[in-house]
Amino acid sequence: NGTGKRPEFYPDTLPPVVNIGPGSPTGVTFGYGAKFPPKYQKAMFILDWSWGKIYAVHMKPDGSTYSGQKETFITGSPLPVTDAIIHPGDGSMYFAIGGRKVQSGLYRVSYTGEEKTAPISTKPRVNELAKLRHNLENLHIGKHPKALEIAWPHSDHPDRFVRWAALMAIQHLPVEKWATKALTEKDLGKRANILLSLSKAAGIDPFHRKDTDSPIDREMGQKILQSLLQIKWSELTPSERLSLVRTYQVAMVRFGKPSGKLTEKIIAQLDPQFPAKSFEMNWLLCETLAYLQAPTVAEKGIALLTQAPTQEEQMEYARSLRNLQNGWSKELRTQYFNWFLKAANYRGGASFTKFIEFIRNDAVASLSPTEKKDLASLLAKKPEIKSPAEVMAEAMAGRTFVKNWELDELSKVSSNGLKDRNFEVGRKMFAAGGCYACHRFGNQGGMNGPDLTGSGGRYSPHDLLEQIMYPSKEINEQFVPTFVTLKNGETLSGVVVNLNGDRVTLNTDLYNPNQRTSVQRKEVKSMGPSTVSPMPPGLLNMMEKEEIMDLLAYILSGGDTNHRFFSN
Secondary structure (H helix, E strand, C coil): CHHHCCCCCCCCCCCCCCCCCCCCEEEEEECCCCCCCHHHHCCEEEEECCCCEEEEEEEEEECCEEEEEEEEEEECCCCCEEEEEECCCCCCEEEEEEECCEEEEEEEECCCCCCCCCCCCCCCCCCHHHHHHHHHHHCCCCCCCCHHHHHHHHCCCCCHHHHHHHHHHHHCCCHHHCHHHHHCCCCHHHHHHHHHHHHHHHCCCCCCCCCCCCCCCHHHHHHHHHHHHCCCHHHCCHHHHHHHHHHHHHHHHHHCCCCHHHHHHHHHHHHHHCCCCCHHHHHHHHHHHHHCCCCCHHHHHHHHHHHCCCHHHHHHHHHHCCCCCCCCCHHHHHHHHHHHHHHCCCCCCCCHHHHHHHHHHHHHHCCCHHHHHHCHHHHHCCCCCCCHHHHHHHHCCCCCCCCCCCHHHHHHHHHHHCCCCCHHHHHHHHHHCCHHHCCEECCEECCCCCCCCCHHHCCCHHHHHHHHHCCCCCCCHHHCCEEEEECCCCEEEEEEEEEECCEEEEECCCCCCCCEEEEEHHHEEEEEECCCCCCCCCHHHHCCHHHHHHHHHHHHCCCCCCCHHHCC
């Protein structure tokens, strides 16, 4: 929760096979033995009680492991699913619903259609990379005399999961057997990776340190930092650069903040690289340089904060800068604390508002008495809570109506116009259109609309334009709102998020996941799928033609700066 949740890009963690999003997971089963079409026989079925969905996750080999895509297999409103099983006799899926005093039930799912349902082989084909990963993972258990010799060459393997398995095998070994080898490794990329393992193996993080633990090995900490300083940034790959900065973080947390001269050297190594091209790299650099009280990070960090298109990015910069005391001007401080007034209208989970408040409290505590006096009126100012429409209008501030675009006109341009596009403009248009509020894209955005990361594999430019311009023409079945008519004539529209006894709760504002409306089920006259999409039409009418083409390229590329749409 909060900062305790590690981001997927951390080199000392691993990403999920597929992000499912918010929900209340219950039963899980595979389709083995089902009399279903082949893709569903191999699928992993995941049940979500609160959102009333059964997902089919289709996994495929990806390097040494798997990647996956989720598909809504069954959904209902309400459908509080609890568990599922494939019957070995009739090959049907049986699933149960109920819980929290709601109506229980048992359902059977069978297939009727033209596709073949004969049993297929579900035995996985293990490729050479997977075999290598398995062999390295076997070194994590017991004592293997050649573990270091076997694992070391793979500590910079291009496959992230193989690399992880190798580093974990090394990390399990007694530190005295490999510390010197790690500190003097000639391959600098490999050194950056292995020193992260050494920092973890030789140190204990403050949260878990006990009085009975051995004293902090500050000498080892100094050696690790000195070894990192010998690494040339230009000789590292992007993933190795992440490892370098992350290793600095872990080493300083576990062994203590370095001395003044050593701090200056680290700043001299990292500061020229900030800001970087990627948000992930900027995240780590901003955190690290702010911790070291680098004199330029305030100006650079505020520039990134004010330009970042998503609330996720903005929050990371705001959080990283909260304890920074050096390099501030009154203008920079004013921009920083004005951001908190703006962030009061951002949306998140139940603890989101408090999280913003805690960041601000830390920032206020870092102010000098003079700064507090100079900023007194700003610090006393209360945020103005705005409606979703006002927030959307603010995002489009400075933009005027361009044209009531026609699908055929834009489709004709897009048929041969998606080349030499501007990635950054497309990214900004994605934010300006309010897309992040509901849609997941990469590792950012909401979960109340379809994940758009894989749009390039599903939509042509024409199809994507049609989805944007006429959102109610075909509403994605996973996100169809429920239209509720009460006996008193009142109507509600939203997503059913909870059933508890004789009450039904809906999220009636997709821009605010905490906006809930609860009604007595006995007061409900009818419930059914809505024919109106919660996505408003006309989002493109305040964009120029070229901006729309950049937006299409950005979405269809999956946010890949190296995509052919941005070749130049």
